[in-house]
Amino acid sequence: MFREVPVLPVVVPAAAAIFLAMLWYLHSRGRLSVPRAAVALALCVYAAGVVANTVFPIYLNKSFTSQWKVYFEPLADYGVGDAVKNILVFVPVGIIVPLLLAKASWWRVVAAAAAFSLAIELTQFLTDNLLGGGHLADANDLLFNVIGGVLGFGLFAALSRVPAVAVFINRFRWH
Secondary structure, three states: OOOEOOOHHHHHHHHHHHHHHHHHHHHHOOOOOHHHHHHHHHHHHHHHHHHHHHOOOEEOOOOOOOOOOEEOOOOOOOOHHHHHHHHHHHHHHHHHHHHHOOOOOHHHHHHHHHHHHHHHHHHHHHHHHHHOEOOOEEHHHHHHHHHHHHHHHHHHHHHHOOHHHHHHHHOOOOO
8 A cells, every 4th residue: 555654663763863962951951850850751752642643654656646635623523532532632732832831821731732743744745745645734733732731731830839749849840
């Protein structure tokens, strides 16, 4: 049938390189610790999993049409299951971003979730139309991904208000 770009040989080295860069960043600022390295590892594993499941498969010999496809119509033919999945997949963004930033706020989480989701949707659009990707870009995914990031931040903020949990969380903060 179609030959595919292999996922693991692409995603694993990229995630490993980013992880090492993050460790170097922490070390160069005198902030390297096991909890902070765990955040870097969690971020790399999470991002690699999202990329592997949203960008791949990419087919090498798929036939192309001259129609460029993207779904812009909000909530049209969009199932509740898809919405819930996209929300849940982006909850970690709302938890990881405040650990990385000195001054995290809901709008910074919205910006990070929107940027990450937009990058995924643009990659899906380009791979589907230029390289033979197996996913379609959908504006609804972007919307529900951002909602997931905001819900994750709400969970993080609520947990941060519990004194014992806040002390624990602060060990993982980068700043």
